[in-house]
Structure formats: C-alpha cells, structure tokens
Amino acid sequence: MTNGSSTIILESTHLIKTNKWKCEKIFEEGNFSENNIIDILISLHLILEIGLNGLFRVMSHPTFKKDVDILERMEKIDNINFIDKVTMFIYFGNFDFSDTKYFKNRVDEATKYHKIIGTLKDFAQIRNSLLHGHALSEIRDLNADNTRNTKTKAKLNKEFLDGQINKFKFILDGMSFYLDCYEKDRIPTDAKVGWFGAYLEKGFLYEYFNPKKQPV
Numbered sequence: 699m700t701n702g703s704s705t706i707i708l709e710s711t712h713l714i715k716t717n718k719w720k721c722e723k724i725f726e727e728g729n730f731s732e733n734n735i736i737d738i739l740i741s742l743h744l745i746l747e748i749g750l751n752g753l754f755r756v757m758s759h760p761t762f763k764k765d766v767d768i769l770e771r772m773e774k775i776d777n778i779n780f781i782d783k784v785t786m787f788i789y790f791g792n793f794d795f796s797d798t799k800y801f802k803n804r805v806d807e808a809t810k811y812h813k814i815i816g817t818l819k820d821f822a823q824i825r826n827s828l829l830h831g832h833a834l835s836e837i838r839d840l841n842a843d844n845t846r847n848t849k850t851k852a853k854l855n856k857e858f859l860d861g862q863i864n865k866f867k868f869i870l871d872g873m874s875f876y877l878d879c880y881e882k883d884r885i886p887t888d889a890k891v892g893w894f895g896a897y898l899e900k901g902f903l904y905e906y907f908n909p910k911k912q913p914v
C-alpha cells in the first residue's frame with residue numbers, strides 16, 4: 699500500500715492467512731475435538747488482533763500531517779494495546795452517522811456496536827488463559843467416581859466455541875460499521891474497501907455457519 703506520497707509500504711499478512719486457512723480446514727472437516735477447539739480459539743484471536751493492529755496502522759497514514767518518520771509512527775502505534783486502540787477509536791473518531799439512501803438508523807447501529815469494547819475484553823480472556831499456560835486439567839477421584847475440570851478446560855466445548863465465534867463476528871461487523879462511517883470526507887472509499895478485505899474480512903467463517911452434511 700502507499701501512504702499518500704511516493705512511499706510504498708509492503709506488509710505481511712501471512713499470519714492472518716494461515717490462521718484463516720487452519721480454521722477453514724477444521725470447519726470443513728466438522729471435527730470439533732478439544733485440540734481443534736484450542737487451535738480455533740487461538741487462531742481467531744490472532745486473526746482479530748493482527749487485523750485490528752494492521753488496520754490502525756494504515757488508518758493513520760492518510761490523516762497524519764506531522765513530520766514524523768513513518769517507521770517510528772507505526773511502531774508507536776503497535777505499542778498501544780489493541781483493545782485500547784479500539785476504545786479510543788470508538789470514543790473519539792470523527793464519524794458521520796447520518797442516514798443515507800441505503801443505510802438508515804445509523805445512530806442506533808452505532809449504539810449497538812459501541813458494545814464491541816466490552817465484547818473484545820470478554821473475547822480475549824480465553825486466549826490469555828491458553829497462551830499464559832493456565833491448567834487444562836481433568837481431576838479424577840477414583841474412589842468417589844467423580845471428575846472435575848479446571849476453568850479453562852471446562853470451556854473447551856462446542857457451546858463455548860459458538861459464543862466466541864459470534865463475538866468475533868460481532869466485533870468485525872462493528873468495526874466495519876465504524877470504519878464505513880469514519881472520516882468520510884478525507885479517506886477515499888476505495889482505500890476503505892481495501893482495508894475491509896485485508897483486515898476485517900470474515901468469509902472464512904462460511905463453512906462454520908453453513909456446514910456440509912457429513913456422510914452417514
């Protein structure tokens with residue numbers, strides 16, 4: 699991509715693409731084993747966090763006017779927690795929520811998607827538990843014929859995964875809405891279209907919501 703000058707910025711999307719591919723493969727197979735659920739949960743978080751961090755970097759280019767080195771600027775932006783970036787964006791971004799010919803009740807939509815701030819915090823909790831090494835343990839009392847799971851292990855089921863995927867989709871839908879309403883007079887539509895595709899695209903979820911019938 700370019701930053702509005704003669705500078706070209708080449709950014710790797712390898713981690714986003716490979717983690718989407720990993721999820722798609724599991725969705726197509728329909729095998730939601732505990733290990734596959736772990737892989738999906740971690741991949742979803744990587745896709746989301748890397749995508750949002752990338753989005754905020756590119757969003758800074760067309761509106762930034764100060765004479766600050768581009769690498770320094772990108773690295774300073776990366777040092778801000780991605781949830782904090784989303785929070786600041788939603789609270790202080792220059793948005794136009796006026797109704798258009800095709801989109802009505804945009805203020806109501808903005809109010810609905812304001813909730814993605816809290817949703818992000820909930821969504822990130824399982825990733826933090828998994829990557830920080832919280833116990834994935836089953837405790838069996840053979841004498842009492844009793845089994846207990848640690849809090850993290852107890853979440854590794856399809857019901858919890860459904861909730862995480864719905865949160866993931868809600869966050870991307872909300873960010874897409876806010877991006878569409880952001881800086882309408884300063885950021886060209888074609889630039890936003892590219893950002894949607896690179897950082898907020900969720901087509902890899904299709905097989906999850908439209909599973910193929912497994913042979914009997």
